[in-house]
Amino acid sequence: MADKKTYETEIAIIGSGGAGIAAGIEACDAGASVIVFEKAADLGGAAAISGGGCCIVGSPIQKAAGIEDNPDLAFNDWVKWGGPSTDVVWARYYIEHSLHDLYHWAENFGVKWVDMKPQEGNSVMRWTRPERNGLGLMTHLTQAFRDKGGEIVANTEIKEIKTSNGRAVGFLGVNSETGEEVEVSCKTVIVTTGGFNSNIDMVLEARPELKGHKVMEGSGHGSTGSGHKMVTDVGGYLTHMENVWFYVYSTPDYRDPDQKRGLVCRHIPGYIWVNQQGKRFHNESLSGGNSASPAMLAQDPPHAWAIVDTPMKANLEIADPYYRNGDEIIRENVEELLANSPFVKSAETLEQLAKEIEVDPATFLGEIERYNDACEKGLDNEPEFGKPLGMSKPFDTPPYYALQFVPTARKNFGGIKTDIKCRVLNKHFEPIEGLYAAGEACGMAGGHINGSAGLEGTMLGPSVFSGRVAGGWAANETGHGEGFVGKPNRP
Numbered sequence: 001m002a003d004k005k006t007y008e009t010e011i012a013i014i015g016s017g018g019a020g021i022a023a024g025i026e027a028c029d030a031g032a033s034v035i036v037f038e039k040a041a042d043l044g045g046a047a048a049i050s051g052g053g054c055c056i057v058g059s060p061i062q063k064a065a066g067i068e069d070n071p072d073l074a075f076n077d078w079v080k081w082g083g084p085s086t087d088v089v090w091a092r093y094y095i096e097h098s099l100h101d102l103y104h105w106a107e108n109f110g111v112k113w114v115d116m117k118p119q120e121g122n123s124v125m126r127w128t129r130p131e132r133n134g135l136g137l138m139t140h141l142t143q144a145f146r147d148k149g150g151e152i153v154a155n156t157e158i159k160e161i162k163t164s165n166g167r168a169v170g171f172l173g174v175n176s177e178t179g180e181e182v183e184v185s186c187k188t189v190i191v192t193t194g195g196f197n198s199n200i201d202m203v204l205e206a207r208p209e210l211k212g213h214k215v216m217e218g219s220g221h222g223s224t225g226s227g228h229k230m231v232t233d234v235g236g237y238l239t240h241m242e243n244v245w246f247y248v249y250s251t252p253d254y255r256d257p258d259q260k261r262g263l264v265c266r267h268i269p270g271y272i273w274v275n276q277q278g279k280r281f282h283n284e285s286l287s288g289g290n291s292a293s294p295a296m297l298a299q300d301p302p303h304a305w306a307i308v309d310t311p312m313k314a315n316l317e318i319a320d321p322y323y324r325n326g327d328e329i330i331r332e333n334v335e336e337l338l339a340n341s342p343f344v345k346s347a348e349t350l351e352q353l354a355k356e357i358e359v360d361p362a363t364f365l366g367e368i369e370r371y372n373d374a375c376e377k378g379l380d381n382e383p384e385f386g387k388p389l390g391m392s393k394p395f396d397t398p399p400y401y402a403l404q405f406v407p408t409a410r411k412n413f414g415g416i417k418t419d420i421k422c423r424v425l426n427k428h429f430e431p432i433e434g435l436y437a438a439g440e441a442c443g444m445a446g447g448h449i450n451g452s453a454g455l456e457g458t459m460l461g462p463s464v465f466s467g468r469v470a471g472g473w474a475a476n477e478t479g480h481g482e483g484f485v486g487k488p489n490r491p
C-alpha cells in the first residue's frame with residue numbers, strides 16, 4: 001500500500017496557473033511560507049498556453065501609439081459589453097489597478113509587453129500582449145515565485161478541502177505518478193484551479209439547451225472544475241455558471257482520443273462561413289464570443305463551414321500547444337491538420353467542395369459568386385452582412401478547403417463567489433474562514449467580473465490580479481503583511 005506524504009505550510013495553493021502563481025508571489029512577498037500544488041506535470045495551466053493578452057488601461061504602449069485611455073472609458077466599455085450581470089465593483093477594482101498592479105508589476109519580473117491588438121467592444125486598443133504570449137508571462141512569474149522561496153509540487157491532484165470548526169485547514173490529494181496519498185496542513189487555502197470548460201458535462205449542465213449538439217471542450221486540460229466541487233463541498237457558493245464564453249471559429253481536434261476538444265483557428269480574415277444550408281449568416285470579421293457565437297448558435301444545426309482557398313490558409317494559426325509554441329507557429333502541424341482532419345474537407349473545385357460538405361451546390365455557389373463579385377468590384381464592404389473586404393480576395397485558387405466550425409467552450413465568466421478580498425462566500429454571502437479563491441475558478445475574479453461577455457484580455461488579466469489580491473489577504477490572515485495594497489492607475 002502506498003504511503004502518505006504530508007506537507008505543512010502557512011499558505012497552500014491549488015493550481016499553478018496565472019492566479020495561483022500570482023497569489024504565491026504576493027504571499028511570499030508578505031513573508032508567508034507557500035506551497036503550490038499542481039495536478040499536471042507541466043506548470044502554468046491555461047495561462048501558459050494562452051495568447052497572453054491582458055486588458056491594460058493607460059499603458060506606456062497605448063501612449064506610444066497615441067491612444068488616450070482612462071479607467072472611466074474602460075469601465076463604460078466593460079459594463080456596456082458585459083451587460084447587467086457584470087460585477088461592477090470587481091470590474092472597477094481591476095481596471096483601476098491594471099497599470100501598476102499588473103503591467104508594471106509583471107515587468108519587475110522580466111515580463112516585456114510588446115504589442116496590442118484591437119478587440120470587439122473596446123473603444124480603444126487595450127489588449128496587450130507579453131513577449132512569447134502566456135508562456136512568456138508564466139515563465140517569468142513562476143521563476144519569480146521560486147526565487148522568493150515558493151515551492152511547487154507537481155503531479156499532485158487535490159481532491160478534498162479539509163475543514164475544522166468551519167475553517168479550511170488544508171487538503172487531501174494524490175500523487176498521480178506514485179499513487180501516494182498527500183495530506184496538506186496549512187493556515188489558509190487558496191483555490192486557483194481554473195475554469196470548467198474542459199469538462200463537457202459541467203458545460204452542458206450550465207447550458208442545458210446545448211445538449212444533443214456538437215459542443216467541444218476548449219480550455220486548458222486541467223480546467224475540469226475540480227475546485228468548484230471542492231469548494232461547494234465545504235459550503236462555498238457558485239454564481240453565474242451559465243456565462244460560458246464560446247468561440248465558434250473552432251474545429252474539432254481530430255487527434256484527441258476522446259474526441260471532445262476543439263481547436264481555435266485564427267488569422268484567416270479572407271474566409272467566409274456557410275451554414276449547413278450552404279448560406280452565409282454573419283459578418284465573419286466579427287468573430288468574437290458576443291457576436292459570432294450567438295449567430296452560430298442560432299443556426300440549425302449550430303455549426304458552420306469556414307471556406308478558404310489556398311492563399312488564404314497561409315497565415316492560419318491554431319491556438320493550441322501542438323500547433324503553437326508561445327508565439328511561434330508550428331506550420332507543418334497546421335498543414336498536417338488540413339491534410340488529415342476528417343473535419344476539414346478539400347476539393348479542386350467549389351462544386352466538389354459543396355458535395356463534400358453536403359450543402360446545396362446552387363445555394364453555396366451563389367454565395368461565393370456574390371462574395372467574389374463584391375471583391376472584384378473593389379467594394380469596401382460586401383453588401384449582405386457588411387464584412388469589410390480590405391483583407392479579402394475572390395475565391396479563385398484551388399485546392400479549396402472547408403473547415404467545420406463548432407462551438408467550443410473557452411472561458412468561464414461564472415464560478416466561485418468571493419468578496420473583494422477573495423474570501424470564498426457561502427450561500428449567505430458570509431466568508432468561509434481560511435478559504436480564498438481567485439482566477440477563472442471564480443469567473444476570473446469575484447464570481448462574475450466580466451458579466452456575460454468579455455472585452456478580451458479580461459480573463460488572464462483579472463485572473464492574475466485577483467490571484468495577487470487572494471495571496472495578499474490570505475497572508476494577512478496568517479499574520480503576515482497588511483493584506484493586498486495596490487497602486488491605482490491614477491492619483
Ligand SMILES: Cc1cc2nc3c(=O)[nH]c(=O)nc-3n(C[C@H](O)[C@H](O)[C@H](O)COP(=O)(O)OP(=O)(O)OC[C@H]3O[C@@H](n4cnc5c(N)ncnc54)[C@H](O)[C@@H]3O)c2cc1C
Nearest residue numbers: 015017018019039045046047051053158194222439440460
Ligand atoms: C488557448 C487559450 C488562450 C487564451 N488566451 C487568452 C488571452 O489571450 N487573454 C486572456 O485574457 N485570456 C486568455 N485565455 C484565458 C486565460 O488563459 C485563463 O482565463 C487564465 O489562464 C485563468 O487563470 P487561472 O490561474 O485561474 O487558471 P489556469 O491558468 O487554468 O490554471 C489552473 C491550474 O490549476 C490546476 N488544477 C486544476 N484542478 C486541480 C486540482 N484538483 N489539483 C491540483 N491542480 C489543479 C490546473 O491543472 C491548472 O494548471 C486563454 C485560454 C486558452 C485556453
